[in-house]
Amino acid sequence: FAEPATLKWNPASFERQISPESVGQSLATKSLFVISDQSDNGKKTREILLASALKEFQSIVPLLELAGDKGANYMPALLKLENEKWVPVNTTSQLYGQMSLIHGLTRLHTLLSLPALENETIEGKRAAEWRKEVRRMLDKVYQTTIKLHIDSKSGSLVSTNGNGKSAPERLGADDAGYALEVLPDMAAT
Secondary structure: OOEOOOOEOOHHHOOOEEOHHHHHHHHHHHHHHHHHOOOHHHHHHHHHHHHHHHHHHHHHHHHOOOOOOOOOOOOOOEEEEEOOEEEEEEOOEEHHHHHHHHHHHHHHHHHHOOHHHOOOEEOOEEHHHHHHHHHHHHHHHHHHHHHHHEOOOOOOEOOEEOOOOOOOOOOOHHHHHHHHHHHHHHHHO
């Protein structure tokens, strides 16, 4: 806090970088918390967490366009805020980051599919409209991930794509494990 007595935040201390894994993990965490905590306190925080997740979702839509090249849109591995605009720092696509986005979007889609939200209007839109938007983005991120992270020679996923440079023919065990966890959840939504 800049002034603890007033509880005002110090903007100079704000994080000026973002990565796809942080966005994906944040969406997944908020969504999972709302889905799993049906206590009275959980119901009270549901509205705040859901609105926050949807604002975060809206913020990634233009970020996914920043490193696009002839239809291969993805979120770069790292972006930084310069002059109130996000600028790619590292245009490499990382499988972990893309899987994190898929994970977060899948959880958000699952949350918006809850019967309890069926007739609710959230941030000016019906839950069903949000769900369709999230699904479109989920499909886009999935298709782009497949395009950027499948090695055509081996047919295997690869951990890194250098955006136009040859992709390494290797897949880390952690990336493989995460993909095995995330992709079945996505397919089930």
